[in-house]
Ligand SMILES: Cc1ncc(C[n+]2csc(CCOP(=O)(O)OP(=O)(O)O)c2C)c(N)n1
């Protein structure tokens with residue numbers, strides 16, 4: 001692979017690393033408003049159900065809910081094609097659903113059942129779907145950034161025109177491997193979009209307490225990677241920025257950073273009472289910026305659907321989610337013999353399949 005000519009080190013070198021202004025979001029058509037409403041609602045209701053099942057003891061281990069951040073993954077998904085890849089951390093159920101993974105299989109995995117995506121052996125943080133190009137599901141903070149960069153390297157090597165989306169948090173943005181990945185991605189012009197989901201907290205630590213530079217869109221400056229600051233609570237703004245960044249990467253211009261300003265309503269995980277922030281702060285975000293309420297309000301204002309029609313969508317989504325919980329709870333636990341499977345792979349077979 002040819003690398004681009006290196007720029008000079010003088011202060012006058014023309015870096016492309018400036019923060020770009022987010023494009024003005026276009027109005028959504030009726031179809032897009034309604035489909036984004038439905039997609040975000042599926043994530044919200046699914047996560048609410050997962051929270052309930054956790055409380056009832058049906059889900060063990062860690063469980064990080066995505067409630068509040070739905071517009072990010074929903075808008076980005078609109079900007080890619082099914083051949084493009086998605087990879088994220090442990091707050092991942094929303095990403096799976098957005099990629100089109102089956103809610104039954106995701107819920108079965110959360111509850112550790114046999115028909116879960118990882119046959120009940122992975123749980124909340126470790127699910128994958130080759131078919132849907134979803135590459136996990138990673139518990140090591142920032143680990144997915146290097147892997148997502150590797151996916152982009154493979155795309156470039158195979159010259160297949162695909163882009164990989166690597167999602168990570170504000171906390172992960174301070175990890176060393178993130179910057180090693182940035183350097184390689186820029187050096188080789190890899191087609192990757194780094195999406196920083198800035199939900200203002202890393203566990204109990206606010207960005208102000210943890211980050212020397214809280215403007216995450218500028219984090220690519222040392223590596224000549226442009227960035228953009230985006231309203232991650234507005235699905236239209238996310239899609240517009242996503243379209244721009246994905247085109248940038250697919251046009252061969254290299255990586256792009258999107259800082260999505262968003263918010264998580266629940267605690268970091270199910271065991272977090274969230275004492276590091278006030279109830280008023282959460283309430284204010286819910287009341288003023290909720291991504292689903294924003295779409296709902298526009299749909300009603302533009303008369304794209306009535307209250308009754310929106311209620312019918314909610315009912316349909318609740319049924320899908322209810323069915324996924326029934327499916328999961330009726331599904332048997334993995335057979336004990338599964339303890340000895342999926343531990344080692346036949347490398348030769350994998351290499352042959354990949355070719
Ligand atoms: C390498 C590593 N260090 C620390 C942890 C513990 N840990 C899990 S989540 C987390 C916070 C990450 O926050 P952020 O990247 O902002 O993502 P968010 O949870 O807000 O989505 C930490 C420190 C870990 N899993 N991996």
Ligand SMILES: [Mg+2]
Pocket residue numbers: 169170171197198199200201202203
């Ligand atoms: Mg965070």
